[in-house]
Amino acid sequence: MKLLKDKLPILLFILLLAGGWELGTRLFDVPAYIIPRLSDVCAALLNHAALLGKHFALTLWEALLGLAFSVVFGVLSAIWIDSSSLARKTIYPLIVASQTIPIIALSPIMVMWFGYEIGSKISVVILFTFFPIAVNTADGFRAADREIGELLRSMGAGKTQLFLKWKIPSALPSFFTGLKMAAAISVGGATLGEWLGGESGLGVYTKRAANMLRGDDVFAGVLLLSLMGIALFVAAQMIERLVLGHRRS
């Protein structure tokens, strides 16, 4: 009941947007290849449900695998940056500077390296999601309360104990900030990876539909992609609440 009350404004707002969309396209007689009617998009969703489901599953799988790799590499890099002042002075700035490289321009290289199979899609997702996880986690390690560390040291904590009982719990909140950002953009990475060369997935589906000027199918695919992004974000948020729920918000 409380949940419903919390979410009521956003639900009403979405309803309003949907109504505006349907009404606007009818009222101004917008051609379907520019903006299809919402009812047509819904029809497209239903008519191709099975096909869309298959593409959806593949894209989701790519995004999840990419995210998993980013979590592993990102956290390992953050540990490395935190444990070595040389790495902090060299690797960290390099990771930040790498963000000035347009990832979109870099993505075709992934296709050259990893071919048209799932490998290239995963690597593009990693390109998108590694940065927020690595940098947020590294910042989290760095922001760990030094006095708490000293106190544990005064009680005889060694390096491993400091890492497990001080550094990791301190960095968890920023790690989750990074993870949520990564989850939201991972779908974009997977879509781009599919565009650059692929056989299936929602990215391929929307691209083909666009080539055929099938506005309703394009919008159906895009709608599903954004729902996937939201779902991944919400999932990350739920894990965060599960792990950190008791701490002060």
Added chain:
Amino acid sequence: MAGVNRQQVTVERAREESLPASAGLTVQGLTYRFEGEEPLFDGLDLEVLKGQFVSIVAASGMGKTTLFRLLAGLLQPESGTITAAGAVPGQRSTIGYMPQRDCLMPWRTVQDNAAIGLELAGVPKREARRRVLEMLPELGLAGTEAKYPHELSGGMRQRVSFLRSLLAGGELMLLDEPFSALDAMTRISMQQWLLEVWEVHRKTILFITHDIDEALLLSDQVLVAASRPITQLESLVVDLPRPRTYETTLDERFAYLKRRLLGQLGRITSHAEGGPA
């Protein structure tokens, strides 16, 4: 493994034998400076008897916290030796250090915060938690074991922090201005509380404070930092009878001691104002 242990034990024995049996803490010729700064301590000697409550009063920035960090083994002295009864400096500390801020870990409950010292010492987690649970009522923390630090009042947080140091340490506790962040009412009740807890456990306590009444009420002896750098600490023995309560502060004897302590501090203040900053 066994060989290493035996060696440690002999070192400890040797240290203890070189101390008078009654010494809780001995500092000899302590010299320390932060890099590129004026020295804070220069040849400081300090001796605290076992089971005594000793306060250190000094102006802000004189190096009180630094002294504690040296005693706790977090900083290495430039020269001089620090010997706590039963402890080998540089090895696993048996000193219960309570820092100026409470430094509770927001991700741990009261029970787990207080148990951290035992946990680090290798006591099994269940056993550590059980021992904390036993202690909570005595510290006025009954029923708070599952609470997180942000759910506690300032006074409760300090008590958890105190319990953590009590359980972590051996004979010696270092308390760095534990009550300075509390309001006057809470502070008075916390002083009362500390007196009661100390009467039971009789640890050797070194206590930093800015508050002269607090120092006199709690201590057997008050040490005043006499110069910068600190080369010696002037001592005032507080011979008020125990057990003490807040009423003690209304005693004639208390007023007399306070006047003497203020005198000592006043001389230092005027001296400091005359000297280079």
